[in-house]
Amino acid sequence: MELQKVILFYGFTPISDPEAVRLWQNTLCETLGIKGRILISHQGINGTLGGDMSALKKYVKATKVYPGFRKIDFKWSDGTGNDFPRLKVRVRSELVAFGNPYEIDVDENGVVNGGKHLKPYDVNKLVEARGEEIVFFDGRNAFEAKIGKFKNAIVPDVETSRDFIGEIESGKFDHLKDRPVVTYCTGGIRCEILSAVMVKRGFTEVYQIDGGIARYGKKFGDESYWEGSLYTFDGRMAIDFSDQTKLIGECEKCGGATKRIYDCARIACPELVLLCDDCHKIESNLNCTHEPTGIQRDREMVG
Numbered sequence: 363m364e365l366q367k368v369i370l371f372y373g374f375t376p377i378s379d380p381e382a383v384r385l386w387q388n389t390l391c392e393t394l395g396i397k398g399r400i401l402i403s404h405q406g407i408n409g410t411l412g413g414d415m416s417a418l419k420k421y422v423k424a425t426k427v428y429p430g431f432r433k434i435d436f437k438w439s440d441g442t443g444n445d446f447p448r449l450k451v452r453v454r455s456e457l458v459a460f461g462n463p464y465e466i467d468v469d470e471n472g473v474v475n476g477g478k479h480l481k482p483y484d485v486n487k488l489v490e491a492r493g494e495e496i497v498f499f500d501g502r503n504a505f506e507a508k509i510g511k512f513k514n515a516i517v518p519d520v521e522t523s524r525d526f527i528g529e530i531e532s533g534k535f536d537h538l539k540d541r542p543v544v545t546y547c548t549g550g551i552r553c554e555i556l557s558a559v560m561v562k563r564g565f566t567e568v569y570q571i572d573g574g575i576a577r578y579g580k581k582f583g584d585e586s587y588w589e590g591s592l593y594t595f596d597g598r599m600a601i602d603f604s605d606q607t608k609l610i611g612e613c614e615k616c617g618g619a620t621k622r623i624y625d626c627a628r629i630a631c632p633e634l635v636l637l638c639d640d641c642h643k644i645e646s647n648l649n650c651t652h653e654p655t656g657i658q659r660d661r662e663m664v665g
Contacts, residue, residue, distance in 0.1 A: 364414045368398075368441030368596070369422070370576055372408040372457065372551040374472040375430030380404055380453045383428075388451040394421055397446040398596075401454050405468045407431065408457045408551055410596060413443040430470065437549055437576050445597035458552050461524040466558045477545060477557025477568035482581040485544060485571055489587060497543045498587070499560075501526075501553035501570075505634055509600055509611035509621045510575075510590030512546060526556055530563055542567045548592065550574035579603035591621040599623045613638040615647050626650040 377383055380402045387400050391411065396418065398411035411418065426432050455463040467474040480488065489496050498515035500507050507517040516538075518529045529535070543565055545553035553570040560568050571578055575592050582588065583604040590610040591600040600621050609619035613636060620638040625631075627648035634650070641647045 364416060366413060366442035367415050367418055368410065368412040368439050368445060368598075369418050370410050370437045370439065370549040371434050372406065372549065372554075373431050373434040374406040374457070374468045374554065375470060376468055377402065377404050377406060377430065383407070384451050384453050387425075388449070390421060390424055391449050391451065394418075395443070396421055397443040397449045399446065400451045401457055402451070403454050403457050403463070405457045405463075405466070407434075410446075412441050412445050412596070435550075435573060437573055437580075439576060439580075439601065441596070441598055441601075447597075458523050458555050460527060460555055460559070462527070465527070466555055473554050473558050475558055475561055476554055477543075477561065477570040479572040480544065480569050481572050482578040485569075485578065486582070486586060488542065488544070488569070492542055495541060497538055497541050499538075499543050499545045499556075501545045501547035501556040502593075505636075506548075506593040508636055509623065510588070510592050511610075512544075513587050513589055515546075523552060523555075527559060530559055536564075539565050540567070542569065544569045544571065546571045546578070547574050548594070549576050584608065593623065611636055613641050614651070615641040615644075624648060 384402050387402065394417040396411050396413040398409060400407065400409035411421065422436050426434065498512035500511055500515050500517045503522060504517055504520055511517060518526065520526055520529055543560065545557045545568065547553040550570065550573050553574065557568045557570045575588065579588055579592060580603065584606045589608050591602050591607055593600055600623060609621055611620050613620045616638060618638040620636060622637055622639065622642060624635045624637060624642065626633040626635055631650060635648060637647055
C-alpha cells in the first residue's frame with residue numbers, strides 16, 4: 363500500500379470567479395482520489411486534504427499552475443485520506459468566518475497590512491532578544507488551546523472566529539497595543555487575518571508565525587516554546603510533535619490529564635468533549651454539558 367499523507371494549505375489572492383475555481387478543484391481532487399475540505403472565496407483558497415502521497419504531489423503541482431496559487435506553502439503531516447469522511451469543496455464569502463467579508467484587503471501578495479511573518483527560528487530569536495516583553499496570542503477557538511498552546515500565551519475567550527473582532531474591540535487587550543504580539547494558529551490562516559484585525563485597531567508591533575503551529579512544531583517538536591498537542595479539524599483530532607509531548611488538557615469529568623477530544627454524542631450537537639480514557643468508557647460522559655446555543659463551531663476550519 364502506498365504511503366499516505368495529509369497536506370494543509372491556504373493562499374490569499376483575489377479570485378474573480380470562485381465557483382469556477384471550485385469546479386476545477388473538485389474535479390482535480392475526484393480524479394486523484396483525494397478526500398478532505400477546501401474552502402474558496404473571493405479572498406483565496408484554504409484546504410486540508412489526505413490521500414496517497416503521489417496523488418497529493420500531483421494535486422500540488424496542478425494547483426500551483428493557477429497564477430494566484432504559485433506561492434502557496436503546502437505543509438505536510440502524518441495522516442491518511444481516511445481521516446476525512448468525504449471530499450467537500452465549497453464557496454464561502456470568507457476563507458475564515460470572522461463575520462465580515464470586507465474586514466481584510468487582499469492583493470496578489472496576500473493580506474494587506476497584516477502582521478510580519480516570522481519563521482519558527484525567528485520566533486525563538488525574537489523571544490531570546492525581547493524576553494518577557496513578548497506576548498503569544500492564540501488565534502484559535504479557546505477549546506483548541508485546552509490541549510496545546512504556546513507557553514504563557516493569552517487565549518481569548520472565543521467559541522468561533524466570529525468572536526475575535528468583538529474581543530479585540532472590547533478593550534481588554536488594549537494594554538498590549540505597544541508590546542510585541544506574536545499571533546499563532548494551526549496552519550497560519552486564522553492568525554493571518556487576526557494580525558490584520560489587530561493592526562487595523564491600533565496594535566503597533568504584530569507578528570504571525572509563518573506556517574502556524576504545524577510548521578513550528580515540525581521544526582522544534584516539544585523542545586521550545588510550544589507545549590501540548592495540536593488540535594486538528596479532521597479524524598485525527600489531535601497530533602503530537604514528539605514522543606515527549608506534555609499532557610496539558612484536563613478531563614471534563616475527573617480532571618485527569620488527557621488530550622482526547624470527542625464529538626458530543628447528542629444528535630446534531632456541534633460541541634466537543636475532553637475526556638480521559640477511563641471517563642470515555644462511561645456512555646453518559648459522551649454528552650457535553652453545554653446548553654444548546656445554535657452556534658456552529660468552526661468545524662470546517664482547516665488552519
